[in-house]
Amino acid sequence: MTSARRPGVKRVRAAPARRAANAIGPRARRGAPEDTRARLVAAAAEQFEVSGYHGTDSNRIARAAGYAPGTFYKHFADKTEAFLAVYEQWIARQWDKLALIASDHIDQRTKAERMANLVVAHHRAWPGLRSSLRELVAISPAVRQAHRESRRRQMTLMAQLGLDDASRSALLVLQVERIADAIADGELRELGIPDKEALGWLISLIEKRLQPG
Amino acid sequence: MTSARRPGVKRVRAAPARRAANAIGPRARRGAPEDTRARLVAAAAEQFEVSGYHGTDSNRIARAAGYAPGTFYKHFADKTEAFLAVYEQWIARQWDKLALIASDHIDQRTKAERMANLVVAHHRAWPGLRSSLRELVAISPAVRQAHRESRRRQMTLMAQLGLDDASRSALLVLQVERIADAIADGELRELGIPDKEALGWLISLIEKRLQPG
Amino acid sequence: MTSARRPGVKRVRAAPARRAANAIGPRARRGAPEDTRARLVAAAAEQFEVSGYHGTDSNRIARAAGYAPGTFYKHFADKTEAFLAVYEQWIARQWDKLALIASDHIDQRTKAERMANLVVAHHRAWPGLRSSLRELVAISPAVRQAHRESRRRQMTLMAQLGLDDASRSALLVLQVERIADAIADGELRELGIPDKEALGWLISLIEKRLQPG
Amino acid sequence: MTSARRPGVKRVRAAPARRAANAIGPRARRGAPEDTRARLVAAAAEQFEVSGYHGTDSNRIARAAGYAPGTFYKHFADKTEAFLAVYEQWIARQWDKLALIASDHIDQRTKAERMANLVVAHHRAWPGLRSSLRELVAISPAVRQAHRESRRRQMTLMAQLGLDDASRSALLVLQVERIADAIADGELRELGIPDKEALGWLISLIEKRLQPG
DNA sequence: GATGAATGAGACTTCATTCAT
DNA sequence: GATGAATGAAGTCTCATTCAT
Numbered sequence: 001m002t003s004a005r006r007p008g009v010k011r012v013r014a015a016p017a018r019r020a021a022n023a024i025g026p027r028a029r030r031g032a033p034e035d036t037r038a039r040l041v042a043a044a045a046e047q048f049e050v051s052g053y054h055g056t057d058s059n060r061i062a063r064a065a066g067y068a069p070g071t072f073y074k075h076f077a078d079k080t081e082a083f084l085a086v087y088e089q090w091i092a093r094q095w096d097k098l099a100l101i102a103s104d105h106i107d108q109r110t111k112a113e114r115m116a117n118l119v120v121a122h123h124r125a126w127p128g129l130r131s132s133l134r135e136l137v138a139i140s141p142a143v144r145q146a147h148r149e150s151r152r153r154q155m156t157l158m159a160q161l162g163l164d165d166a167s168r169s170a171l172l173v174l175q176v177e178r179i180a181d182a183i184a185d186g187e188l189r190e191l192g193i194p195d196k197e198a199l200g201w202l203i204s205l206i207e208k209r210l211q212p213g
Numbered sequence: 214m215t216s217a218r219r220p221g222v223k224r225v226r227a228a229p230a231r232r233a234a235n236a237i238g239p240r241a242r243r244g245a246p247e248d249t250r251a252r253l254v255a256a257a258a259e260q261f262e263v264s265g266y267h268g269t270d271s272n273r274i275a276r277a278a279g280y281a282p283g284t285f286y287k288h289f290a291d292k293t294e295a296f297l298a299v300y301e302q303w304i305a306r307q308w309d310k311l312a313l314i315a316s317d318h319i320d321q322r323t324k325a326e327r328m329a330n331l332v333v334a335h336h337r338a339w340p341g342l343r344s345s346l347r348e349l350v351a352i353s354p355a356v357r358q359a360h361r362e363s364r365r366r367q368m369t370l371m372a373q374l375g376l377d378d379a380s381r382s383a384l385l386v387l388q389v390e391r392i393a394d395a396i397a398d399g400e401l402r403e404l405g406i407p408d409k410e411a412l413g414w415l416i417s418l419i420e421k422r423l424q425p426g
Numbered sequence: 427m428t429s430a431r432r433p434g435v436k437r438v439r440a441a442p443a444r445r446a447a448n449a450i451g452p453r454a455r456r457g458a459p460e461d462t463r464a465r466l467v468a469a470a471a472e473q474f475e476v477s478g479y480h481g482t483d484s485n486r487i488a489r490a491a492g493y494a495p496g497t498f499y500k501h502f503a504d505k506t507e508a509f510l511a512v513y514e515q516w517i518a519r520q521w522d523k524l525a526l527i528a529s530d531h532i533d534q535r536t537k538a539e540r541m542a543n544l545v546v547a548h549h550r551a552w553p554g555l556r557s558s559l560r561e562l563v564a565i566s567p568a569v570r571q572a573h574r575e576s577r578r579r580q581m582t583l584m585a586q587l588g589l590d591d592a593s594r595s596a597l598l599v600l601q602v603e604r605i606a607d608a609i610a611d612g613e614l615r616e617l618g619i620p621d622k623e624a625l626g627w628l629i630s631l632i633e634k635r636l637q638p639g
Numbered sequence: 640m641t642s643a644r645r646p647g648v649k650r651v652r653a654a655p656a657r658r659a660a661n662a663i664g665p666r667a668r669r670g671a672p673e674d675t676r677a678r679l680v681a682a683a684a685e686q687f688e689v690s691g692y693h694g695t696d697s698n699r700i701a702r703a704a705g706y707a708p709g710t711f712y713k714h715f716a717d718k719t720e721a722f723l724a725v726y727e728q729w730i731a732r733q734w735d736k737l738a739l740i741a742s743d744h745i746d747q748r749t750k751a752e753r754m755a756n757l758v759v760a761h762h763r764a765w766p767g768l769r770s771s772l773r774e775l776v777a778i779s780p781a782v783r784q785a786h787r788e789s790r791r792r793q794m795t796l797m798a799q800l801g802l803d804d805a806s807r808s809a810l811l812v813l814q815v816e817r818i819a820d821a822i823a824d825g826e827l828r829e830l831g832i833p834d835k836e837a838l839g840w841l842i843s844l845i846e847k848r849l850q851p852g
Numbered sequence: 853g854a855t856g857a858a859t860g861a862g863a864c865t866t867c868a869t870t871c872a873t
Numbered sequence: 874g875a876t877g878a879a880t881g882a883a884g885t886c887t888c889a890t891t892c893a894t
Contacts, residue, residue: 033874052352054267057867059877068876073869131351138344138398139265148403155404170404178391185351190361191368191383246857270884281859286886459878478778480693483863494880499865557777564770564824565691574829581830596830604817611777616787617794617809672853696888698856707855712890859891870880 037075039065045086053132084146094122102161112207123184172209250288252278258299266345297359304363307335315374325420336397385422463501465491471512479558510572517576520548528587538633549610598635676714678704684725692771723785733761741800751846762823811848
């Protein structure tokens, strides 16, 4: 499941795919704009994941989604906006699932386990996306702002999950995110720490916060 | 009917101007290659820090160092190689200072404080560099490998500082680095955690590891 | 202390001017890709002819055809590919005309005369192209291979023209080509041999082959 | 002895050879200027042969000869001049040997054989050089002029060898050169004509001219 | 005479973005 | 709404040539 990355910073991409009508993705149907947009976002997510933000070009995203280059710009003002859309979908999906687990009637320990596993799986599936996000947060004001807003929403959600101490919640979010990234990147493994150990650490962090007290 | 040809094979180039019109940096002195390289590395560090890896171009680095574009490529095979050089210098400087503190005859608490402050200061001074590094580690095999090797050297150093548990040392390095990044990025501040608190956390992490036991 | 960053990821590009200031060729019409390609090939042929392969740059070819630099690379992977296209068109045109003459109901002598004149005229019109071709055949595997394949097709054509002895046909092709080149280059003239004499030689070479027996 | 060529027009050269003191060739001794020049010419011949005129850079020639880049320009005004020097040496050597054979007291047939073999061997040893020459003759006035002068000298030599019909001598030179090139290039082989047959043709061409009659 | 660090014009190529159809 | 041909600024890298030492 580890995604293929381009071998260097130098462009070495999948061959430009010069198919007949240069159709790359599934044949696009003329249809509801939301569908088109959804297909574009999905294609963008995949391309960003595989090649990174800078290694992905908007024409390829469009083609991968089954559209022509122009269509991309009918739905996004520019490439950054597409990245933002991808990020928002990514994070929304994670929090939807987290909320679902939170609302389950199971014991705190199991909840913590499921949450930790969910987050780690989510990060592991999109390491390239995560890494592009971190870079863009540092470099693009638009992405940075979106990131902040997303964080704020997370805080609200955590409050709804019953965590009243904002400062500690913040710390939790940050720690969980960072550790999940490290697991996904394989950094911990390389340092001799088995994923299981790191996961255990994650679980206990979450559990501690879940139990009011 | 014989077609006109260009006057010769010689490309008529303007004689290398005494002083480039678009020179940006300080006048370059002709000198030892190490000096030139050092100036280029310094300029590259600054440019990468300010504009990120992808936002920096090699010509600008050269000009900022006071040289012409070609000079850059006399010292680095490509932009990645220059980034690597910057990274290596960055990390070497940090660890030199850390080693110095470690060898000081002061109590553990003070040592931990100084170390934490040093690392945080170092990260705070170069947040853009850090962020580019993280992206390149994810995308460029060359950078990833260099990063790994650097980590291995750090482990060796930590062992020399008297930390015998490799696994825990690894965890320490990772945690410290991540927290320092978070402080430098302002992520913690944004989440309502004052830098001071995070710094305190860092110090206690280090201190715990310093005291054998 | 947070360092200044560039305003965004978006590279602020000037909007594509309605009509490029440095447009050289005729106004390009948006149209069928084949037309664009044809114009590019024609422009490339002219440029290669005038300045030689190494003296021609792809941007100039594009501009001469009435397009922007990028358009060139929509149609050719690189400069070599463009050269190949030019060569193929060049040779196809010659052989089309030769086949036409061959199918004429005229006596052998007249046929030989027309063929010789045609070939010489064709070489005389493109001496620079011929000379670049010879260099590239020696240096570029791609061009060399194309050249060989073209030769093979010529052999087939000659067989269709009624020449059954392959080895002698081969010799004929080579001799004709070489002599035509020499006439076009003016080498023979410089050595005191009038073009007419060389042409006569060419004609008799062809005539001898045309008459079975 | 067939020389390796670069795989395409795209630069793919032997690795830049970053040896310690970037010495590539034999250690150069400070000595008579003629020796230095001779070494440079020899190195240039080899480089041009292997990489072609445009694929060879003057710095590499200098290094290959054991000198620094600047030294190259102490001996040649530019790259073309170096190529000219190589060409002149190449042709002088051939004609020296031809003159030697001519003055031998052997029968005409043996003379013709030796001459043909000599010329073919000479061309076979330097196909890359020949091919660069042909291109430069077409493109560079300086090389073209040198080529013409060399031809004129050849005519004089042929007259001294006892060939009084200038026009026929000219034709002989041209034919011999062209056929030798074709053999060296492997063009005839590719067309199914064994080198031996072509060589036989060459011999009889020469023999016919040698015998006054 | 030799050195070699430095030069800088310019070649090739990419890709985000536009707009006429 | 979709298309896709076209755009052109800009980035990476090369190499013939110079000149201070």
